[in-house]
Amino acid sequence: MSEKHNGQGCDQELLFELAMGKLSQKQAEEVSAHLEICSECASIYEGLTELDEGLQDIKSVELDSRVKEDIWENLQETIERSSRKSEVKDAWNTILHSGVTYAAAAIIILMVAAVIIYNYMTPIGYSEAINGVEISTNASDKDIYFPVGAKTKFGARTKASILNADKDNGIIFLAKGSVKSKINKLEKNQKYEVHTEDAVFSVKGTAFEVTKNDPEKSEIVVMEGTVWVEPKGKNRKLMVLQAGESATVLGEQAYLHGIFDAGKDALNNSRFEEAESQFRHYLDSSREMDNSEVEYLLADTCLQLKNKNCAKQYFHKVSQTENKTRAQNAYAALVQLYSASNEEVMVKKTWQKYLKRFADGNFAEEALFYLAKDECNNKKGNYYGQFMKISKNDELKERLKTCCLKQGE
Amino acid sequence: MDKNKLITLGYRDEKLILSGIKKGRNQAFRALYEQNADKVFRLSLQILKDEVLAQNIVQDTFMTVFNKIHTFREDSKISTWIYRIAYNLSLNELKRVKRQQSKVKELSLSMNDENETGNTFDKIYSKQQVKLVLSAVEKMSEIKRNTFMLYYVEEKTADEIAHILEEGRGTVLKRLNRIRAELIDFVKSRNQENEAFTMGKVGRS
Numbered sequence: 001m002s003e004k005h006n007g008q009g010c011d012q013e014l015l016f017e018l019a020m021g022k023l024s025q026k027q028a029e030e031v032s033a034h035l036e037i038c039s040e041c042a043s044i045y046e047g048l049t050e051l052d053e054g055l056q057d058i059k060s061v062e063l064d065s066r067v068k069e070d071i072w073e074n075l076q077e078t079i080e081r082s083s084r085k086s087e088v089k090d091a092w093n094t095i096l097h098s099g100v101t102y103a104a105a106a107i108i109i110l111m112v113a114a115v116i117i118y119n120y121m122t123p124i125g126y127s128e129a130i131n132g133v134e135i136s137t138n139a140s141d142k143d144i145y146f147p148v149g150a151k152t153k154f155g156a157r158t159k160a161s162i163l164n165a166d167k168d169n170g171i172i173f174l175a176k177g178s179v180k181s182k183i184n185k186l187e188k189n190q191k192y193e194v195h196t197e198d199a200v201f202s203v204k205g206t207a208f209e210v211t212k213n214d215p216e217k218s219e220i221v222v223m224e225g226t227v228w229v230e231p232k233g234k235n236r237k238l239m240v241l242q243a244g245e246s247a248t249v250l251g252e253q254a255y256l257h258g259i260f261d262a263g264k265d266a267l268n269n270s271r272f273e274e275a276e277s278q279f280r281h282y283l284d285s286s287r288e289m290d291n292s293e294v295e296y297l298l299a300d301t302c303l304q305l306k307n308k309n310c311a312k313q314y315f316h317k318v319s320q321t322e323n324k325t326r327a328q329n330a331y332a333a334l335v336q337l338y339s340a341s342n343e344e345v346m347v348k349k350t351w352q353k354y355l356k357r358f359a360d361g362n363f364a365e366e367a368l369f370y371l372a373k374d375e376c377n378n379k380k381g382n383y384y385g386q387f388m389k390i391s392k393n394d395e396l397k398e399r400l401k402t403c404c405l406k407q408g409e
Numbered sequence: 410m411d412k413n414k415l416i417t418l419g420y421r422d423e424k425l426i427l428s429g430i431k432k433g434r435n436q437a438f439r440a441l442y443e444q445n446a447d448k449v450f451r452l453s454l455q456i457l458k459d460e461v462l463a464q465n466i467v468q469d470t471f472m473t474v475f476n477k478i479h480t481f482r483e484d485s486k487i488s489t490w491i492y493r494i495a496y497n498l499s500l501n502e503l504k505r506v507k508r509q510q511s512k513v514k515e516l517s518l519s520m521n522d523e524n525e526t527g528n529t530f531d532k533i534y535s536k537q538q539v540k541l542v543l544s545a546v547e548k549m550s551e552i553k554r555n556t557f558m559l560y561y562v563e564e565k566t567a568d569e570i571a572h573i574l575e576e577g578r579g580t581v582l583k584r585l586n587r588i589r590a591e592l593i594d595f596v597k598s599r600n601q602e603n604e605a606f607t608m609g610k611v612g613r614s
Contacts, residue, residue, distance in 0.1 A: 016589045020561055047596030054542035058562050061454065062447045063467065071468045072442060079438075079475055289508065313468075316461045320506075 010034070010041050019048035020055070070309040077307075126151060129165035137177070146170035149184035150192050155211075163195070171195065174218075180209040183225075199231045199249040208241075221246040229254045260294060267297060272304045292321035296330060303337075312337055319353075328354070328361050335370075348374060365391050369400065376404040423487050430478055442471055445488055448563060449495040455558045456499040456551075457506070466502060470495040485572045489565070493573045496555070545595045549588065556581060557588050 017023050018031045035042045063071075126145035135142060135154050142154045144162075148170040154160060158177025164170065170192040172179055183192050183203055193202045194210045196218040201210050207223040220229060222241045229239040233252035241247055248255045263278030279298040283291055299314035315337070318330035331354040338346040351367040358364060368387035375383055384404065391397055426444075429437025446467055453466035473494050481490055546554050552574070559565045559573065567585065571578040 012593050013586070013589045016593060043600050044593060044596055047600055048592070051542050051545065051592065051596070055561055058451070058542065058558075061451050063450045063464065067464055068446055071446070071464065071471075072439070074468055075442070075471050075475070076435075078472060309464075313461065313465050 010038060012041065012044060015041055015045045016048055019045060019052045021052070067309070074307065074309060129162050129170065131162060131165050133162045135160045135162065146192065148186065148190050148192050151182045153180040154178075155180065174210055174212050176212055178209060178211040178213075180207075182207040196249070197232070198251075199229055199254065202228045202230070217248050217250040219246070219248050263294070263297065263301075267301055267304075270304075272301050275301045276305060290321055290323070292318045292323055292326050292330075295321075296326055299330070299333065303333075308337060308341065324358070324361075328358055328363060331358075332363050332366075365393070365396075369396055372400055373403055376400075427478075427481070427483070427487055430475075438475065441474070441487070441491075445491050446471070448488070449491060451562065452492060452495050452558065453499040453502075455562075456496075456555065457503055459506075462502055462506070463499075466495060466498050469498050473498070485569065489569045489572050492559070492563070492565070492569075493575070496573055545592055548595070549591060553584060553588055553591075556584050560585060 014023065014027070014031050015035075018028055023031065035045055126143045129144050129146045129152075135144070135158065137154050137156055137158045139156050141156060142158075144152045144154065146152060146165050147167045148165075150170050152170075152172070155178035158179070159175040160177070160179060161173045161175075162171075163173055168190050170183075172193070173195045175197075179194050181192070181194065181203070186192060186203070191202060193200055195201075196210065196212045197215075198212075198218045201208070201218075201220055203225065207225065208227050209221045209223070211219040213219075220227065220241065222243055222245050224243050226243075227241045229241060229247060229249060231239075231249045231252050231254050239247060239254040245259060246261075259278050259282040263275050263282060266272070266275035266278055276298065279294050279301060282294050283298070295314045296318045299311045299318060302308075302310035302314060312334065315330045315333045319327050319334060321327050321330075331350055334350050335347050335354075338344075338350060348371065351370050354361065355364060355367050355371070361367075365387070368383050368390065371383040372387040384400070387400060388397060426437045426441050430441065449467050449470050450463050453470075454460065454463040457463050457466070470491060474491055477494075481487065546557055549557065556570060556574070559570045560567070565573070567578050567581045571581045574581070
């Protein structure tokens, strides 16, 4: 660093690094010596050391030890659950790799070969699919076999057309009604698709049903395997559905509902661990902007599992939703949780946040009563006045007055 | 000695931790958690400015670490890899929060977002000196803020930051130079303001 006394031409970045403790001892000594004779650099250095003091405070920020322990316990639970799943998988692998199974495997291969040959023939009771044919059913179903290996049931009152039916392709356009399909595993060059006005449903070895009874939307239920759902439109997003899942395609969006229903069913029947897993699975795969309904149910499930941290986490998320009723309920639930663990500061903050958003909300009276009691020392306080103004509950008003009088004494 | 520190005493070295986790040893994972949870929390708190959301990121980060440990290529320190996961998760969460907030604003609900998230953040960062740092770094772009925090708070090297932010080392070094210059300008203008204020006071008296 050149030694000028007015700061001109000095390398001020070195001052920065000195203040932040990033210089070697030798460099630090040199720069410090320069500070003795350069008032401009000394004044900048002084300012920078204030920054560094602030940084030291930021460095000392840590997770609250109780929260840290809670997070660790949650991690443990999730890890244990996933370990149990992999143990089951390992057990299966052991069975599959044992010598005894080789003979059985040979028999299975023969049986599969027979099934494949059988499937390339049109099964009894099925008509063969023909390119360009229009399907129109009345009161009864119609069974059609596609050479690609798909047994297709066109439901009653269905209108559809077969766009392609050869050994590599099975493509149906469904205008109205339902198409239920059971497909053998397809080869790479083969495809089987059901098109509607809203989406394309394509499969890789599966059983599924597409329904089109509403001009605005299409429904799909997957019984086996995997189905790819591709809504039509510029902003479409591909959704992959697994067995047991179902979805609605509305506009450019596919909405998953199979897991949600399964989760709700598990929750209603007190299978809380299963409910938690279903709701988490739903949230992982959801592309919706607002998942607050599921998040609320997950928070409720966490409460049942006595996992307070998880309940707080999801009620907190829900409290930010645009759905006013749900958000208000989430705030109230958070207050209860914080009260139960004697976190009075958090109770207060939660009610304050609640009032900022829902000054006339369902729990406004309760929130104001709590906050007014909290600031009882000052009767002219904001919350005291507000409570007295909005509350029609004379008993509560009296209680607040008495409480504040006592505090005043 | 702290109980948690005692549990993880055998795992001081990153390589030991990594091999322990791969062998399914819970204590190794605990050691990794103990050594990095606070750092992850600080990083996500800087980005999200919300204590609860930052706590969620800690949990999500370590869950991801556990699930993806077999994909860790060991081309960086494991702590750098964890930072990278936490950084990406925090940015995603920030996007989600912003999206949600803009939707709420669209609907003209009377929700003051800055105050909503600011409360928990302020609780931790209320000291005068810390406010000074924040007022200086708040003027920077998001990427500069994150680079600054990683280098000067978390004391990561330029190489490690490049790995976390998925960009070149040269880019990081250039950005650090610009950050220093901006902060020096900040201090200079603050000094000038103080000087003007003192002169004014003297003039009046």
